[in-house]
Amino acid sequence: MRYTRYLRIKIGSLWTSGFKCILAGEILKYFTWAQICSVYIVEAKNVFMDRTEIADLGEFGLINHLTQNIELQNASSVVGVGDDAAVIDHFGKQTVVTTDLLLEGVHFDLTYTPLKHLGYKSIIVNLSDVYAMNAIPTQVTVSIGISNRFSLEAVDEFYEGVFAACDKYGVDLVGGDTSSSQKGFIISITAIGEVATDKFVRRSTAQNGDLLCCTGDLGAAYVGLLFLEREKRIYIENPQIQPDLEGEQYVIGRLLKPEARKDIIAFFEEAKLVPTSMMDISDGLSSEILHICRQSEVGCTVYEEKLPIHEEMKRAAFKFEIDPTACALSGGEDYELLFTIAQGDYDKLVLNEQISVIGHIIDPVEGAHIITKGGNKHAITAQGWNAFK
Secondary structure: OHHHHHHHHHHHHHHHOOOOOOOOHHHHHOOOHHHHHHHHOOOOOOOOOOOOEHHHHHHHHHHHHHHOOOOOOOOOEEEOEOEOOOEEOOOOOEEEEEEEEEEEOOOEOOOOOOHHHHHHHHHHHHHHHHHOOOOEEEEEEEEEEEOOOOEHHHHHHHHHHHHHHHHHHOOEEEEEEEEEOOOOOEEEEEEEEEEOOOOOOOHHHOOOOOEEEEEOOOOHHHHHHHHHHHHHHHHHHOOOOOOOOOOOHHHHHHHHOOOOOHHHHHHHHHHOOOOOEEEEEOOOHHHHHHHHHHHHOOEEEEEHHHOOOOHHHHHHHHHOOOOHHHHHHHOOOOOEEEEEEOHHHHHHHOOOOOEEEEEEEEOHHHOEEEEOOOOOEEEOOOOOOOOOO
16 A cells, blocks of 8 residues: 555645646556545545544544634634634624535545545635625535545545635634535535625626626636546546546646635725626536526627637547537536626726626627627527536
8 A cells, every 4th residue: 555655645745736636647657547546435445554433533522623723814703613603793794604515426526536625625616605795705614424434534634625725715614513424425514704784796786788707717627527527437447547637737627626716806896896796607607697697687698709718628628529618608617706897897807817708788688698709699598507407
């Protein structure tokens, strides 16, 4: 098992150096796909040389172990872990609350998702919802359900990612719960934020004539998922074949370690710009556009040539012979922001290269449609993520 320790050191160095790709690059010079998977497929109970059973600690011992070094960062966190409930005081600001449930086999696959990255991403997906309300996240609670497949060391690795995200985004872990699970890993995160009175932004307030905008680039996470799923299938069929992920660090990184758009909310504050409506892009751009149109009772026109598509995503999509535009519209898990602004605020937007104007809001009777590069007009349909399919 000596290679296991070396591989974990290599993976750790990739994290601290900014995260490139745990399945590509240098580590593949030394290890097979089977060896890489053996570190993270937790069904392999004896993969770690030192394994501590959670049952040996018990529930309260586990909670004490996980929370013993928590330090609160925000003045609004009056009481954190240790009492029956946390106490939060946002000093006159309004409070924003959001919850996400993540289930193994539905929202993530531990075959290729390192636990540290899973912990980090679990926090990010919730913070993204808070930012989408034009608010600042301040606290989170983390609840998990785990089976005896998971050792204490595995849970520690998950929480390393949780704490890394909390530190980076300046939020406090103030509570949560732990329970046994008969099957799979269950994660429930609640994020709490604050916003100045009446400065929050909803999905339902877009106005006719507004500009439709989004941040960053779209579709890369979906293509990263295609690569990892492909290599998983190949490994299952033939464990001796090494993965072919060379050069795909960008798209895989966008899937395994996304970031929330804290920078955009800070930009809005500096530019004195308040969107007329906003939401985050988690289920695919087309689905989110239709949410805003439906709840605001408006239509929209989107221009294909304006969609922000990274060159790395475009190149990777062509390897699967799929249209990059389709990935951008329906991929999901981008965790970018989709928002509308009044046309009079356009001059403020040009100060930020991370924002793209992709269309505009129109009368609801005209519906929601996209104009292709060839000038054709098509109705926008929701083909993104659906948790119940």
